[in-house]
Amino acid sequence: MPPDTMTAMVLDRFGGSFRAESRPVPRPGPGEVLVDIDSCGVGLTLEHGRLGLLGGSTPRVLGHELAGQVAVVGPGVRLWAPGDRVTASFYLLCGSCDMCASGRETLCRNNGGFYGLAVDGAFAEQAIVPAHSLVPVPDGVGLREAGLVADAVATPYHVAAQRIGIRPGQHVAVIGAGGGVGVHMLQVARAFGARVIGIERDGAKLAELEKRGLADVLVDSGAPDWSAQVVRAAGGRLTACVDMVSSQETLDGGIDALDAGGTFVVVGHRADTQVRVPSTRLLLGELVVTGNRYATRAEIAASLELVRTGRVEPVIGSVLPLVELDSAFAAIRANEVFGRVVVDCAAPAGAS
Ligand SMILES: [Zn+2]
Incomplete structure (x- = not known):
């Protein structure tokens, strides 16, 4: 009782x-x-x-x-x-x-x-x-981890599986990579086979991302040319950019960095910013601009499985x-x- x-x-x-x-x-x-x-x-x-x-x-x-x-x-x-x-x-x-x-x-x-x-x-x-x-929650996943998986891993799972549809070898950039969802977005994108570019402006978080090896390339978004650095890091082939921050600067810089055929995903919640894409670039590059709202219960279950099998570490x-x-x-x-x-x-x- x-x-x-x-x-x-x-x-x-x-x-x-x-x-x-x-x-x-x-x-x-x-x-x-x-x-x-x-x-x-x-x-x-x-x-x-x-x-x-x-x-x-x-x-x-x-x-x-x-x-x-x-x-x-x-x-x-x-x-x-x-x-x-x-x-x-x-x-x-x-x-x-x-x-x-x-x-x-x-x-x-x-x-x-x-x-x-x-x-x-x-x-x-x-x-x-x-x-x-x-x-x-499957055996092998601790309850301490499971609660955050249901949000901070499942949301990236919805991004990777449904909003982008990541295929192995694609370059995916994450803006706000050192945040509570960003650190898991990097891992989920990798679990889908992506090469990941972590973008972060906080020096301590950049150092921690580096220490843990959570990204293939790290870019300091405090640098004025950070968007161009992302393009170079992806060899001009940035398939997708996921924005956890959604400031006007990150939205503009992230869109700029996309390759033709690329997908931009808004995850960070801001009421005062706009996604701005020239219509000709959208047309000629077949860009996809989308948002991501949380995750389904099936995706929460799939995220727990990524944790159980060690492909994502909360x-x-x-x-x-x-x-x-x-x-x-x-x-x-x-x-x-x-x-x-x-x-x-x-x-x-x-x-x-
Ligand atoms: Zn309903």
């Missing part, structure tokens, strides 16, 4: 800090499960969520990069049982619209918002999760206890962590 109360970190108002609260452990309703949360990742998306830029309402328990074990299943839940190791999609999908039914669930017509913003999430010892959002820069959630967000804001920050949500042994 689960304990009667749990600790949850509550955001009382957007832009504020988190408050530890002891609250009754919720009971799963029809189609829901209660998950004992092991851990939950923190990235820039969540900082945007904390600021109220992604919708939802307060007071709210944030957190969507979750991993844990099923504790209790609600009425009508047949596919899951207590003890199952799980992570989850953080989109609240309808599961039955034409997009969901045709493998494009990230464009769900009836998307209910983000788990952990529209409903309470996983910065808590236990959390309610829609059963149809769950993805099983990069965890820091692990903090649940009650230090403010520090985790501060680290993300300060851009001082290499890889993901993971919050340890597991109830202390013997707690009740």
Whole structure:
């Protein structure tokens, strides 16, 4: 039997800090499960969520990069049982619209918002999760890694598999390569056979990328001619450029670097910038300009498989206890962590 109360970190108002609260452990309703949360990742998306830029309402328990074990299943839940190791999609999908039914669930017509913003999430010892959002975590993948895989590896997987369709030997550049998603984008692109060019302007992150050998070539985007350097690094054959930053400078420079037939993918979320491509260049070069919205549940499962087989190694820069959630967000804001920050949500042994 689960304990009667749990600790949850509550955001009382957007832009504020988190408050530890002891609250009754919720009971799963029809189609829901209660998950004992092991851990939950923190990235820039969540900082945007904390600021109220992604919708939802307060007071709210944030957190969507979750991993844990099923504790209790609600009425009508047949596919899951207590003890199952799980992570989850953080989109609240309808599961039955034409997009969901045709493998494009990230464009769900009836998307209910983000788990952990529209409903309470996983910065808590236990959390309610829609059963149809769950993805099983295979043996050989730790729960500590699985939660971040469901976002920071699965999103690159969607980029590589669906938005680009990477084939072995192609040159793929990643702008913002030292960020929490970028470090995994490099690895996923390599797992698809690409030669990867990492573009980053933070000196410490460039050094870390170099030390870990995560890119074939590194380019410092602080250099005024960085776009030309990328072209040279690819021998003039840049097949795709993935922009995790989406500043006007990175969008313009990334588009400039593309070879004919190339694909540009916007991943970084910025409200104030524009993708600018001369229409003749688009036409004569058959360029593809696209965006990437998260990943499907099937792609989350595929990403976990890349980790299980050692082709992608999740990069965890820091692990903090649940009650230090403010520090985790501060680290993300300060851009001082290499890889993901993971919050340890597991109830202390013997707690009740
Ligand atoms: Zn749908």
